[in-house]
Amino acid sequence: MEQAIQPKQLMTLEQAEKIERWQQEEVLLLARHFQRLNETKGRPFSGYYTRANYFQMDAVDVAILNSLKDDGKTIQRIKTHMALEVEDKKNFTFVPIIEVDLEDTINNLFFTLIPKYKEPVEPIQNGTIGDLDTGGVLVPGIFKEMILTNWNNLEDNLIDDLFVAVDTKTRQRERVNYYLIDNIDIIDLINDSLLGEIEEFILYPGVDMNKFHKRDMISFTPVIGITPVGEVITEILSRHALLEFTDEEIFIEYSSPCPPTCPEA
Numbered sequence: 001m002e003q004a005i006q007p008k009q010l011m012t013l014e015q016a017e018k019i020e021r022w023q024q025e026e027v028l029l030l031a032r033h034f035q036r037l038n039e040t041k042g043r044p045f046s047g048y049y050t051r052a053n054y055f056q057m058d059a060v061d062v063a064i065l066n067s068l069k070d071d072g073k074t075i076q077r078i079k080t081h082m083a084l085e086v087e088d089k090k091n092f093t094f095v096p097i098i099e100v101d102l103e104d105t106i107n108n109l110f111f112t113l114i115p116k117y118k119e120p121v122e123p124i125q126n127g128t129i130g131d132l133d134t135g136g137v138l139v140p141g142i143f144k145e146m147i148l149t150n151w152n153n154l155e156d157n158l159i160d161d162l163f164v165a166v167d168t169k170t171r172q173r174e175r176v177n178y179y180l181i182d183n184i185d186i187i188d189l190i191n192d193s194l195l196g197e198i199e200e201f202i203l204y205p206g207v208d209m210n211k212f213h214k215r216d217m218i219s220f221t222p223v224i225g226i227t228p229v230g231e232v233i234t235e236i237l238s239r240h241a242l243l244e245f246t247d248e249e250i251f252i253e254y255s256s257p258c259p260p261t262c263p264e265a
Contacts, residue, residue, distance in 0.1 A: 018083035031159035033094040055113035057201035069196030077101040078181040147206025162220035179255035200227035218257040
């Protein structure tokens with residue numbers, strides 16, 4: 001089984017091109033890759049735009065990820081690469097790529113996520129999540145609700161600013177290329193309790209408004225949501241203060257943007 005699936009998950013030329021396309025795209029054009037034009041039927045020059053609000057791993061790729069448990073593989077780090085397809089106004093063309101760095105091998109695995117949009121949902125009545133009139137999914141948990149709502153409500157002309165920061169030493173503007181998860185507690189939890197039991201793997205976009213007005217910080221804040229096959233084992237998760245969870249989903253919100261906070265070589 002491993003021989004059948006491994007070549008598919010090594011980085012392909014197409015994936016490398018998508019990552020490079022993100023790095024080379026004009027900053028002022030980044031926002032349009034998160035938008036999709038929905039044309040009104042019978043009226044080709046009319047319609048409205050929707051903004052992608054979650055990115056899902058294909059079921060086949062989830063199965064491959066789960067198979068690492070049976071193969072005795074151990075995850076060391078997880079990266080979320082920013083990546084773009086060729087612009088197409090009728091489709092979402094921001095396609096994040098998950099890189100799984102394994103121990104004892106140089107062959108990392110790469111999974112391209114599928115951009116999607118979910119219709120608006122009713123806000124929680126206590127008012128803690130703000131206005132969701134612009135549409136989007138809710139990520140349960142106070143922090144995730146907040147940053148996803150910020151993403152859904154942010155004006156289009158401000159999206160480009162989410163991905164750049166000013167280096168405090170050189171004063172040059174830097175664009176985030178990937179997000180790194182390497183916290184030992186989080187990685188251990190994934191290896192010990194989640195790997196082999198993953199039903200859904202989703203990346204939620206978010207905006208941390210506490211960082212939005214700070215020029216030296218990246219305010220785009222992605223959150224990984226993992227739905228296990230069975231019930232969430234709260235006894236285990238409660239020992240991991242870095243994670244939040246609901247009855248159905250576990251959220252990994254702590255990742256480091258690179259640049260500006262890249263690991264030492």
